[in-house]
Amino acid sequence: MTDEKIVYMCFSTDMIHSGHIEIIRKAEKLGKLIIGVMSDEAVASYKRFPLLPFEERKIMFENIVGVSSVVEQKTLSYKAILEELKPDIVVHGDDWKEGFQKHLRDEVCQILATYGGQLVEYPYSKNEKYDEIERRARSEASLPDVRRSRLKRMLSVKGLITAMEAHDGITGLICEKTVESDNGGAHQFDAIWSSSLCDSTAEGKPDIELVDMTSRFRHVNEVMEVTTKPIIFDADTGGITEHFVYTVRTLERMGVSMVIIEDKTGLKKNSLFGTEVEQTQDLIENFSEKIRAGKKAQKTADFMICARIESLILEKGMEDALMRAFAFTEAGADAIMIHSRKKDPSEIFEFVESFRSKDSITPIVVVPTSFNMVTEEEFKSRGVNVVIYANQLMRSGFPAMQMAAKAILKNHRAKEADAMCMSIKDIITLIPEE
Ligand code: SPV
C-alpha cells in the first residue's frame, strides 16, 4: 500500500449509499484519503439544496472507516482545494467526462499535470435504487415544512438569493430545473416568485387584486406540484387586516416561505404605472398594524412577512421611504422590499445605503424590472439580499406565442410556424412520467 500518497475525493451528497461506500473503499486503498465535502452554497448552485447542512454532512463522512480527514470544498471548481492540498491522486466517478461537469474535470486534469498528480476514475455506479433515493429526497424537499424553512437557511448561507416568477406548472418547472453552467460554477434560481401581475395576466385579467386569493393559491399549488424551491408570494396590499391574517395562515400551511405586502390601500394598480394612475399609500400606523397582526397569526418561526414600500414609486421621496422602512421593521417585518420604476438604479442604491447604515440585518428585497442593468453581484456588494425576476418568463413567452399565431394566420397553415416551435418529440418528453 502506497500510504504516503494523498488521495482526494469530493462529495456533494447528503445521503450515503453503498455506491459511495464502494468508491471510498477503492480510494482508501490508494493512500491517505482526504474527503472534500462541498459547501451548502456550492451544492445549491447546481442541484437541490442539501437536506442536511454542511456540518452534518461533514460528520457523516468523518465517521466512515478509511477516511483520514474531511475538509470543506467551497466551490464546484476543484482549483482552490487542489492548490492547497496538492493531492497525489484525485478520485472521481467517470460520469463527469460528459455534461456540465466536463469543464471541472478538464480543470482538474490541468492542475494535476502541473505537479505530476494523477486522476483515477471508477465506473459511475448507475443504479435504479440510487435514483429512487434521490427521488425520495426531492419529494421530501417539497413537503411544506421542509420547503418553507429553506428560504431563511438559503439567505443565511448565500447572503443573496434570486427568485424567478412562475404562475403554473410549466413556468414552475423552468424555475426548478434551469441550470446555467460556466467555467467552474453553475447557477440556478434559488426561489420562486408568485407574482400578482403574472397570475392576473395568465388569467387575462388586470393586476388590480381582481384575481382573488383562492385563485392565486391555485396558481401556487400548481407550481408546488412540480417544484421543491421556496416560494415568495406577492399578496398585493394584503387586503384588510382581518383578511390578511387568514392569508398568512393559509400560505404558511401550504409551505410558502415569505409573503410580501405593499403599503398601498384602496384600488391597487401595478406599481410600474407609477403616478400615471391614482394610487393611495397606506398610513404608517395602519400598515404597521397589519404587519403586527400577520406576525401574530403565523405559527412557525420560518415564515417571513416582508413590507414593500411604495414611496419611490409614488414619488413621496427618500425620507418617507426610509421612515416607513424603519417603522415597518419596528412593527415586526422580517424583510423590506424597496421598489422603483426608474431605469437609473441610484434611488434604490441610495435607499439601501441609508437603510444599511442603521440596520445591517433585515433582508432587503428588490425587483429590478426597470433598473435591470444592475448585476446580482453588485446588489450583493451594496447590501441587497433578495433579487426577484418578477415577470421575464411571462414577457418572453407571450411574444413567442403571438408570433407563432401570426405566422399561421398569415400562411393559412402551420408549416412556417414550425421553426419557432419545439419539436413534438421534445414536447411529449419534456415532462417525464414518474
Ligand atoms: C408583481 O410581479 O406582481 C409585482 C412586481 O408586484 S411589480 O410588477 O414590479 O409591481
Ligand code: MG
Ligand atoms: Mg404585484
